[in-house]
């Protein structure tokens with residue numbers, strides 16, 4: 001991935017030199033950032049708002065494969081997947097910390113690319129990079145991002161607030177990131193078998209972008225504010241629709257009815273899934289990495305959500321004993337299973353190979 005470029009060995013700069021180098025372009029713009037990079041801890045002040053904090057870990061070989069993920073995209077995605085958790089609380093993200101563990105195969109130029117992507121995401125979503133940690137890693141690349149945000153006390157939305165009769169809604173469309181991953185994996189295999197063949201991703205931009213460069217849904221939180229929509233429960237779709245619906249239902253002690261025909265799937269996702277012999281609905285239910293927002297609203301807010309082009313009403317909340325069910329296109333009722341992505345399963349499979 002970075003074989004043909006200039007290579008500066010990180011040991012030439014040392015840890016502090018590397019930190020200075022990477023963070024020289026960092027700007028602080030948020031009024032809540034009192035002190036950013038440069039002391040033992042950053043200092044924040046959210047006055048009368050509630051503070052949101054969330055952290056995620058991204059590991060080479062488990063969460064990403066550098067044979068087809070460009071480093072700049074990886075930096076960008078690492079930030080996006082974290083901001084998504086703040087938006088899922090109906091909050092606005094304002095700061096992140098960005099930590100990296102680097103094996104010796106990474107030259108300075110590689111780390112610079114990761115940072116470039118991360119800083120583009122920060123700028124676009126108006127968050128300050130206020131700190132992090134840098135270390136050598138014995139094997140592989142490790143990235144951990146912590147995101148911090150704020151929300152009015154009466155606006156915060158938990159997974160646990162869904163009520164019987166609520167409408168179940170989702171933003172955007174689902175399954176694209178998973179189908180994009182299948183495409184990238186296929187091209188990787190072809191390339192490994194014959195390095196002279198160039199990857200054929202033509203016409204597949206949308207799903208490849210859904211995988212490599214996801215956009216967290218700050219705009220949906222802003223839309224809620226504009227239209228006075230207050231969800232009862234919300235979660236972001238990282239593991240797949242089925243798993244996230246079950247999280248909301250378990251946390252809220254409710255059941256739900258999901259309609260297969262209402263699940264939003266982009267035509268390119270649909271067609272490419274079919275080309276791969278995959279069921280597009282299964283890709284949406286269990287694929288993951290869509291980083292859309294799944295939420296419930298009381299029925300009285302139907303008029304506010306029904307005309308939003310980027311929101312689909314996909315079902316409704318029932319009482320707990322009714323369970324979590326999906327009505328298929330043919331009218332059959334299935335019980336939903338959380339067959340979401342599981343990092344530990346991936347590890348087991350790798351060990352078996």
Ligand SMILES: Nc1ncnc2c1ncn2[C@@H]1O[C@H](COP(=O)(O)OP(=O)(O)O)[C@@H](O)[C@H]1O
Pocket residue numbers: 055056085238
């Ligand atoms: N190692 C851990 N120690 C403490 N809390 C954890 C750990 N891993 C996950 N959690 C917590 O468990 C909850 C669910 O986490 P997770 O399933 O990773 O959610 P998400 O999909 O939003 O990242 C969160 O509150 C998270 O902070």
Ligand SMILES: Cc1ncc(C[n+]2csc(CCOP(=O)(O)OP(=O)(O)O)c2C)c(N)n1
Pocket residue numbers: 056061062063064065181238239287288289341343346
């Ligand atoms: C090499 C590779 N393997 C698997 C995936 C798929 N994948 C990576 S992360 C993820 C879901 C979210 O990951 P998780 O660690 O569960 O994050 P969290 O739910 O805690 O936010 C999926 C489906 C991928 N993109 N690349």
Ligand SMILES: [Mg+2]
Pocket residue numbers: 055056
């Ligand atoms: Mg997590």
